[in-house]
Amino acid sequence: MIIKVAVDAPLRRLFDYRAPDSGAAAPGMRVLVPFGRRRTVGVVVSCAERSDVPAAQLRQALDVLDAHPVLDPALLSLLVWAAEYYRSPIGEVIAGALPAALRAGRSVEATELRWALTPLGREAALGQLAARAVRLRRIVELLASAEQGSLGTDTIAQTVKDASAALRTLESRGYVERQRAVASPPAPAGPCAPQDGPPLNDAQQAALERISGSLNGFACHLLHGVTGSGKTEVYLNAIARVLARGAQALVLAPEIALTPQLIARFKARFTAPLAVAHSGLSDHERLAAWRAARSGQARIVIGTRSAVFMPLTQPGLIIVDEEHDPSFKQQDGFRYSARDLAIVRAQRLGIPIVLGSATPSLEALERAQRQPQWLSRLPQRAGRARPPRVVLIDLRKSAQTHGLATPALLAIRRHLDAEGQVMLFLNRRGYAPVLFCPACGWAAQCRRCDAHLTVHSGGGRLICHHCGVEQAPIAQCPNCQAAAKPVGQGTQRIEETLRQQFPDAPLARIDRDSIRRKGELESLLERVRNNEIRILVGTQMLTKGHDFPNVTLVVVLNADQGLFSADFRASERLAQTIVQVAGRAGRAERPGEVLIQTEYPDHPLLSLLLTGGYEAFAEGALNERRQSGWPPYARIALLRAEASRPGAAMSFLKAAHRLADDCDRGGVRLLGPAPAPMERRAGLHRAQLLLQADSHAPLQRFLGAWLPRIEALDPARRVRWSVDVDAAELF
Numbered sequence: 001m002i003i004k005v006a007v008d009a010p011l012r013r014l015f016d017y018r019a020p021d022s023g024a025a026a027p028g029m030r031v032l033v034p035f036g037r038r039r040t041v042g043v044v045v046s047c048a049e050r051s052d053v054p055a056a057q058l059r060q061a062l063d064v065l066d067a068h069p070v071l072d073p074a075l076l077s078l079l080v081w082a083a084e085y086y087r088s089p090i091g092e093v094i095a096g097a098l099p100a101a102l103r104a105g106r107s108v109e110a111t112e113l114r115w116a117l118t119p120l121g122r123e124a125a126l127g128q129l130a131a132r133a134v135r136l137r138r139i140v141e142l143l144a145s146a147e148q149g150s151l152g153t154d155t156i157a158q159t160v161k162d163a164s165a166a167l168r169t170l171e172s173r174g175y176v177e178r179q180r181a182v183a184s185p186p187a188p189a190g191p192c193a194p195q196d197g198p199p200l201n202d203a204q205q206a207a208l209e210r211i212s213g214s215l216n217g218f219a220c221h222l223l224h225g226v227t228g229s230g231k232t233e234v235y236l237n238a239i240a241r242v243l244a245r246g247a248q249a250l251v252l253a254p255e256i257a258l259t260p261q262l263i264a265r266f267k268a269r270f271t272a273p274l275a276v277a278h279s280g281l282s283d284h285e286r287l288a289a290w291r292a293a294r295s296g297q298a299r300i301v302i303g304t305r306s307a308v309f310m311p312l313t314q315p316g317l318i319i320v321d322e323e324h325d326p327s328f329k330q331q332d333g334f335r336y337s338a339r340d341l342a343i344v345r346a347q348r349l350g351i352p353i354v355l356g357s358a359t360p361s362l363e364a365l366e367r368a369q370r371q372p373q374w375l376s377r378l379p380q381r382a383g384r385a386r387p388p389r390v391v392l393i394d395l396r397k398s399a400q401t402h403g404l405a406t407p408a409l410l411a412i413r414r415h416l417d418a419e420g421q422v423m424l425f426l427n428r429r430g431y432a433p434v435l436f437c438p439a440c441g442w443a444a445q446c447r448r449c450d451a452h453l454t455v456h457s458g459g460g461r462l463i464c465h466h467c468g469v470e471q472a473p474i475a476q477c478p479n480c481q482a483a484a485k486p487v488g489q490g491t492q493r494i495e496e497t498l499r500q501q502f503p504d505a506p507l508a509r510i511d512r513d514s515i516r517r518k519g520e521l522e523s524l525l526e527r528v529r530n531n532e533i534r535i536l537v538g539t540q541m542l543t544k545g546h547d548f549p550n551v552t553l554v555v556v557l558n559a560d561q562g563l564f565s566a567d568f569r570a571s572e573r574l575a576q577t578i579v580q581v582a583g584r585a586g587r588a589e590r591p592g593e594v595l596i597q598t599e600y601p602d603h604p605l606l607s608l609l610l611t612g613g614y615e616a617f618a619e620g621a622l623n624e625r626r627q628s629g630w631p632p633y634a635r636i637a638l639l640r641a642e643a644s645r646p647g648a649a650m651s652f653l654k655a656a657h658r659l660a661d662d663c664d665r666g667g668v669r670l671l672g673p674a675p676a677p678m679e680r681r682a683g684l685h686r687a688q689l690l691l692q693a694d695s696h697a698p699l700q701r702f703l704g705a706w707l708p709r710i711e712a713l714d715p716a717r718r719v720r721w722s723v724d725v726d727a728a729e730l731f
Contacts, residue, residue, distance in 0.1 A: 028069025225378030227583020247316025388592030420552030432486030510538030
């Protein structure tokens with residue numbers, strides 16, 4: 001028997017091995033194989049009776065690591081499909097779906113530490129232990145009467161106080177020994193009755209009935225609800241019906257920052273066991289969550305992007321919250337979209353999926369236009385909350401104090417005096433984006449990137465936000481010796497200005513510089529909800545679905561980022577950000593106000609958002625995409641290359657372009673190659689080649705014929721290159 005094994009290596013192929021002598025290897029099982037000069041863990045993808053590799057060169061797998069497949073047929077099939085669709089090495093794709101501990105060969109089954117009496121302990125312990133050694137004697141008695149001959153530490157601790165110390169004493173005397181045994185898997189949780197939630201309004205109830213009516217088959221629902229409309233309540237009620245059927249629910253959220261909030265909501269509603277999966281967990285925690293989901297013991301699985309690959313024994317529903325968020329697209333390595341793979345997985349499993357957002361992606365809206373029966377709208381905020389009043393502040397006509405317009409400062413004071421909370425959004429961390437010499441025009445540049453260094457407070461450190469390089473503070477211009485000055489505003493500078501203007505108002509900043517330790521963000525958000533923080537300033541982390549009932553004013557400090565970008569998705573991203581951050585205001589009974597600072601108050605995008613809302617913007621944006629041939633009315637892929645030597649990436653892409661003439665393009669258009677918008681990053685020179693097609697099939701056929709030829713190119717060995725199917729960022 002020949003087994004075809006996926007090995008975690010950057011090679012787009014499977015490797016043939018003779019089956020090991022230790023046991024039968026079936027698809028989905030892990031095997032230990034020789035790979036080059038090392039041993040590694042691979043996953044069997046398929047079996048065959050013969051191989052194209054000469055028998056003399058065919059190596060034998062060393063061992064089978066599993067009694068049963070770690071990847072069920074449906075999940076393994078999805079991973080194989082994903083590797084082909086995204087043109088990624090199959091071994092890297094499968095490895096990314098497994099916890100690190102399993103990739104290293106650890107047992108799939110959970111083990112527990114148990115204790116047993118040694119022969120010495122059985123023969124002489126009771127007689128040699130002093131009468132006053134009560135704890136030691138009690139442990140020996142327990143172990144002597146144990147039916148299985150051993151007991152777990154937790155079981156002993158239930159009877160004996162400070163059992164760990166007593167066990168170590170007995171072990172040192174040779175009376176007991178440690179054993180490792182497979183832990184009994186917890187029984188899958190049965191149906192559970194959830195706690196009652198708030199009553200649903202008519203729109204929420206209609207959405208719930210539409211979702212519940214499709215639980216016996218595949219349906220791709222779009223839950224389009226304005227911010228604060230109660231989308232999560234619809235999720236919770238739909239999951240309650242899924243749990244009542246004995247099935248599991250998978251919930252995907254875009255950011256780690258959101259998962260504690262979601263977990264709290266779910267734990268307050270359900271007694272069913274939950275499993276949580278995201279990159280902030282330790283390897284042990286991720287493995288425990290994976291086991292709980294695979295065994296069916298966890299009825300609800302909540303996680304970020306990679307949780308789309310969590311095993312499920314009884315899948316019943318998939319939910320993708322904030323489906324528009326770009327965090328669902330992996331930007332390096334295996335460049336997959338968790339949202340899109342979740343749709344494919346639901347379709348293959350024959351279960352419904354719910355995509356929820358206040359600002360749906362244009363792809364989701366276009367799909368809803370084709371399948372209106374699965375579109376549910378929540379047009380009003382839940383309870384008595386009302387939409388906030390939105391006002392543009394023309395920066396050309398308003399005085400500013402370090403980036404804060406006078407009308408914004410007056411509004412902040414007014415809302416603070418009225419006992420409201422204030423949130424300020426600026427998607428630019430640091431103190432100032434540029435260190436500039438007003439005398440000669442010099443600006444501090446990163447030596448490894450085509451980018452300015454950002455000034456950070458706390459000594460004036462200069463940091464590149466693209467490669468992470470740091471430089472010492474610079475007080476004088478190196479060209480003319482004049483004093484260098486920080487120009488522009490980042491969140492640190494805004495924080496400094498606000499503390500000067502409102503010294504009595506407790507303030508907090510939320511960005512990647514201020515939130516570093518585990519649990520720090522959750523603690524800070526709890527202080528915000530308890531009204532201990534009156535002013536909150538931060539970056540995109542503030543827009544991710546947080547619910548702050550006491551926030552009555554939101555100020556968007558720089559709404560002009562993205563208005564004139566060359567990226568075709570920039571206007572969509574900007575509109576989503578503005579609507580999402582504006583939705584943090586007035587979510588409870590108190591009215592909300594949103595101020596948007598801009599130097600282009602007459603820009604069509606801003607005008608459309610103010611007069612018609614996100615739906616009006618989306619309708620216009622979809623018409624533009626249709627006319628210009630961009631997604632969702634076309635398919636794209638991006639061939640990227642980077643090299644330390646100038647010109648090498650462009651030479652490789654030009655050679656790749658010439659190869660395309662020898663392939664059947666089938667309507668695929670190649671644009672470029674061209675330097676990347678930031679040509680030099682982290683010391684590497686970057687370029688890209690864009691592929692466009694009217695539909696999915698011709699693009700995939702072309703890539704299937706073209707990429708193997710690219711791999712054989714001589715310049716391909718001198719650059720680092722990758723292909724990004726359905727690229728979300730053109731950078």
